[in-house]
Amino acid sequence: MLYIHKTACISPQQTHPEADLNRLMASKNNMLQITEPVYADIPPGVLRRMGKAVRLSVGAALPLLKNGPAPDGIIIGTANGGIEDCIKFLNQIIEYNEGLLTPGNFVQSTSNAPAAQIALITKNKKYNCTHTHRGLAFENALLDAIMQLEENVENSYLVGSVDEISAYNFNIDRLAGCFREAVISNDKLFETPVAGTIAGEGCFMMTVSGKAAGAEARVVALLTIHSTDENLVRNTLEQFLHQTGFSENAPDLLISGENGDSRLQKYYDAAESLFPETASIARFKHLSGEYCTASSFGFWLGTEILRTGKIPGIVLKREGSRRIERILIYNCFRGLQHGMILLESIIHTR
Amino acid sequence: MSRIMITGMGIISAIGNSVAENRDSLKNKRGGISRLEFYPTAYAGKLPCGEIKISSETFREKLFTHPDSAITRTGLLVLHAAEEAVKDSGLTPDQLAFRDTALVGATTVGGMCLTDELFRDAHERNYGSPYTSSYDYASVTLAAQQRFGITGEISTINTACSSSANAILYGARLIKRGYAKRVIVGGADSLAKFTINGFNALNILSSGLCAPFDRNRNGLNLGEGSAFLVLEREEDVKGKKIYAVLSGFGNSNDAYHPSSISPEGEGPYLSMKEALERAKLKADEISYINAHGTGTENNDETESVAMQRLFGTPPPFASTKSFTGHTLGASGAIEAVYSVLGLMHQEIYPSLQFSEPILSTGLIPLHDYRQQAVRHVMSNSFGFGGNCTTLIFSKP
Amino acid sequence: METAELKQRVKEQIIKFLNLTTVKPENIRDEEPLFGEGLGLDSIDSIELIVMLSREYGINIQDPKEGRKVLVNVNTMVDYIEKNRTK
Numbered sequence: 001m002l003y004i005h006k007t008a009c010i011s012p013q014q015t016h017p018e019a020d021l022n023r024l025m026a027s028k029n030n031m032l033q034i035t036e037p038v039y040a041d042i043p044p045g046v047l048r049r050m051g052k053a054v055r056l057s058v059g060a061a062l063p064l065l066k067n068g069p070a071p072d073g074i075i076i077g078t079a080n081g082g083i084e085d086c087i088k089f090l091n092q093i094i095e096y097n098e099g100l101l102t103p104g105n106f107v108q109s110t111s112n113a114p115a116a117q118i119a120l121i122t123k124n125k126k127y128n129c130t131h132t133h134r135g136l137a138f139e140n141a142l143l144d145a146i147m148q149l150e151e152n153v154e155n156s157y158l159v160g161s162v163d164e165i166s167a168y169n170f171n172i173d174r175l176a177g178c179f180r181e182a183v184i185s186n187d188k189l190f191e192t193p194v195a196g197t198i199a200g201e202g203c204f205m206m207t208v209s210g211k212a213a214g215a216e217a218r219v220v221a222l223l224t225i226h227s228t229d230e231n232l233v234r235n236t237l238e239q240f241l242h243q244t245g246f247s248e249n250a251p252d253l254l255i256s257g258e259n260g261d262s263r264l265q266k267y268y269d270a271a272e273s274l275f276p277e278t279a280s281i282a283r284f285k286h287l288s289g290e291y292c293t294a295s296s297f298g299f300w301l302g303t304e305i306l307r308t309g310k311i312p313g314i315v316l317k318r319e320g321s322r323r324i325e326r327i328l329i330y331n332c333f334r335g336l337q338h339g340m341i342l343l344e345s346i347i348h349t350r
Numbered sequence: 351m352s353r354i355m356i357t358g359m360g361i362i363s364a365i366g367n368s369v370a371e372n373r374d375s376l377k378n379k380r381g382g383i384s385r386l387e388f389y390p391t392a393y394a395g396k397l398p399c400g401e402i403k404i405s406s407e408t409f410r411e412k413l414f415t416h417p418d419s420a421i422t423r424t425g426l427l428v429l430h431a432a433e434e435a436v437k438d439s440g441l442t443p444d445q446l447a448f449r450d451t452a453l454v455g456a457t458t459v460g461g462m463c464l465t466d467e468l469f470r471d472a473h474e475r476n477y478g479s480p481y482t483s484s485y486d487y488a489s490v491t492l493a494a495q496q497r498f499g500i501t502g503e504i505s506t507i508n509t510a511c512s513s514s515a516n517a518i519l520y521g522a523r524l525i526k527r528g529y530a531k532r533v534i535v536g537g538a539d540s541l542a543k544f545t546i547n548g549f550n551a552l553n554i555l556s557s558g559l560c561a562p563f564d565r566n567r568n569g570l571n572l573g574e575g576s577a578f579l580v581l582e583r584e585e586d587v588k589g590k591k592i593y594a595v596l597s598g599f600g601n602s603n604d605a606y607h608p609s610s611i612s613p614e615g616e617g618p619y620l621s622m623k624e625a626l627e628r629a630k631l632k633a634d635e636i637s638y639i640n641a642h643g644t645g646t647e648n649n650d651e652t653e654s655v656a657m658q659r660l661f662g663t664p665p666p667f668a669s670t671k672s673f674t675g676h677t678l679g680a681s682g683a684i685e686a687v688y689s690v691l692g693l694m695h696q697e698i699y700p701s702l703q704f705s706e707p708i709l710s711t712g713l714i715p716l717h718d719y720r721q722q723a724v725r726h727v728m729s730n731s732f733g734f735g736g737n738c739t740t741l742i743f744s745k746p
Numbered sequence: 747m748e749t750a751e752l753k754q755r756v757k758e759q760i761i762k763f764l765n766l767t768t769v770k771p772e773n774i775r776d777e778e779p780l781f782g783e784g785l786g787l788d789s790i791d792s793i794e795l796i797v798m799l800s801r802e803y804g805i806n807i808q809d810p811k812e813g814r815k816v817l818v819n820v821n822t823m824v825d826y827i828e829k830n831r832t833k
Contacts, residue, residue: 093465116734128603131507134489
């Protein structure tokens with residue numbers, strides 16, 4: 001069992017340091033971008049070198065680790081790492097024709113840079129790993145922590161994810177057909193589903209342990225699958241719910257990664273079909289935008305809802321009648337990768 | 351808790367296109383680092399690399415049914431090695447498609463070996479190349495997912511030079527914790543302007559053949575390659591050939607500097623110590639160490655210090671990067687295969703290009719092929735960002 | 747270019763190249779050590795400054811030992827630039 005203690009989410013919405021989801025921050029040119037905070041905890045000598053993904057990760061993680069015991073591991077999910085730094089280095093290669101180049105961009109672009117920098121600044125010499133499996137990078141980081149806590153319930157971990165938009169990777173994904181051709185505003189994301197969605201970025205960090213004391217929620221189970229067959233996905237999800245003892249009490253809330261892309265609607269419809277009318281449905285991609293580790297925003301939203309007992313109006317798709325104690329977060333990335341996470345409140349069930 | 355058995359292996363590197371070919375080169379001290387022939391870079395005549403002398407087009411023909419599939423060279427290397435491993439282990443198509451078969455890949459370059467295409471797609475307004483979804487790290491693992499129809503847990507790990515060692519570690523954990531019954535684990539990297547220029551900008555590439563642990567070493571040679579292993583639970587492998595047991599692993603972070611290891615080799619020391627503890631072994635029970643041994647000033651000295659701290663006098667050790675070059679994301683898996691080969695055939699492999707020991711440590715790597723009793727082999731991988739991973743393989 | 751002017755320019759370039767956003771040129775004393783103490787730069791920075799010398803002044807330092815002698819402080823850098831610049 002994985003117990004969630006402190007969380008931090010830096011996103012295009014007002015989620016950090018406090019959450020205020022009463023107002024929807026608007027997208028621009030089909031991108032939802034973060035307004036970076038002032039990083040009080042990062043020494044300027046170190047901050048100067050960091051690309052955005054590393055700044056976000058360190059900025060979100062340091063306050064969680066201050067005043068607490070050092071975690072037994074730092075586990076991060078990031079599909080693209082410091083993609084902006086990566087392309088900047090690439091630009092140098094081309095501009096200077098493979099001549100004399102500055103290494104800073106290269107060193108900061110490596111996908112393990114966020115986890116490495118957090119370890120470096122906090123002098124944490126324990127387990128350190130970075131998962132980069134596209135739409136399941138966050139789920140893998142989470143599973144890694146779940147398994148280690150099963151091995152050693154006394155341990156604690158910093159787990160999180162980050163992915164940034166850069167003009168470059170937005171362009172590459174745009175050429176790949178990921179985004180809407182016409183510019184839309186995020187508040188209309190679900191209005192007329194067509195091919196494509198809007199881009200986002202975000203960083204989510206949390207401290208987790210094997211003990212309930214001081215925690216407000218826990219991850220009961222997690223499962224991922226690669227498939228393009230929505231029936232297989234539905235059956236897998238149904239089995240997953242059944243195996244985790246939810247068949248009679250289907251989760252009270254489905255947090256869905258629905259993103260306005262018509263090509264993916266069948267997967268989200270399949271997931272929704274498992275939930276009776278008494279359960280609620282919420283969605284979040286109009287807040288976070290779409291990116292490989294966006295499911296972490298849905299996860300953060302789940303912890304917020306369990307903490308406050310309320311579903312913010314801005315994310316509600318369908319209101320059910322039940323008190324929210326158990327949440328299924330389901331996300332599908334580009335019609336192949338599916339992640340399912342079961343969250344449970346422990347405040348009420350203690 | 352069930353022991354983790356290795357039941358299949360596949361590999362391709364500058365010293366061979368299969369497990370057998372790689373072993374033959376190691377035994378006969380045939381290194382594979384040479385002048386670049388295929389990869390188009392300004393450094394072709396200046397920086398020797400462990401290049402696989404097969405063009406990507408040839409790979410595509412040998413491996414491929416879909417000429418349109420936008421699989422990059424790194425993905426092709428994955429398929430080559432993973433196919434050998436899967437065939438070797440005798441896993442059936444049904445088993446591969448089961449929910450309890452997992453796949454863990456690793457890479458540091460991913461599809462960015464196509465540096466020029468990436469640059470164009472990053473800037474191009476209207477028409478993308480066929481590779482717009484093939485640049486990321488996951489793309490190479492997804493090539494294997496699609497080839498084998500894997501529906502179980504899948505991850506791609508990138509922790510720089512320790513990536514595929516961590517893939518093996520993570521895969522073992524998936525089995526130990528019951529999230530899989532069998533896992534295909536490994537990694538790949540192909541030569542890329544991105545890494546050639548990145549490492550060159552850090553002044554750690556040698557213009558000659560790398561000389562791990564040598565007093566006059568002056569840098570590493572990059573290499574390309576791929577290796578995959580099949581891990582299974584002990585209770586499932588009756589009647590199958592078992593190559594070795596993955597008896598221990600350790601993962602630590604050096605937490606000293608983004609691209610160099612601490613003078614006292616703290617990260618390496620900790621990962622080796624943890625692996626021994628997990629394997630319930632004493633240091634003097636290790637028969638041989640496949641060292642990280644890149645040939646850089648920093649790595650070889652700090653790694654030596656760490657070995658001396660832990661072992662006093664280390665057992666025979668060598669760096670096979672002197673044969674293959676530093677294959678980055680593939681190195682952990684490639685060196686795992688070499689470690690297992692040593693256990694299978696009761697032999698240990700040398701380091702090439704060594705003349706004189708490092709003054710401060712005096713350690714001398716093995717420089718000849720030797721047959722001897724081998725019970726436990728330690729394999730080390732230490733990367734940028736302080737990511738240190740150690741694996742221990744044992745005779746079954 | 748006058749030495750004083752060059753010193754000012756080099757300080758601005760150090761700040762720009764190394765992204766030292768919280769440092770102003772007037773904060774960097776001419777004789778202040780760049781590495782270790784003083785400005786506290788590290789090995790990656792030294793490589794970046796060597797690249798800067800190449801791109802801005804056409805000076806190519808191949809040997810890292812020579813680089814260490816040149817990059818002691820702003821004075822030593824400016825001195826070397828004045829003697830060796832090709833741009």
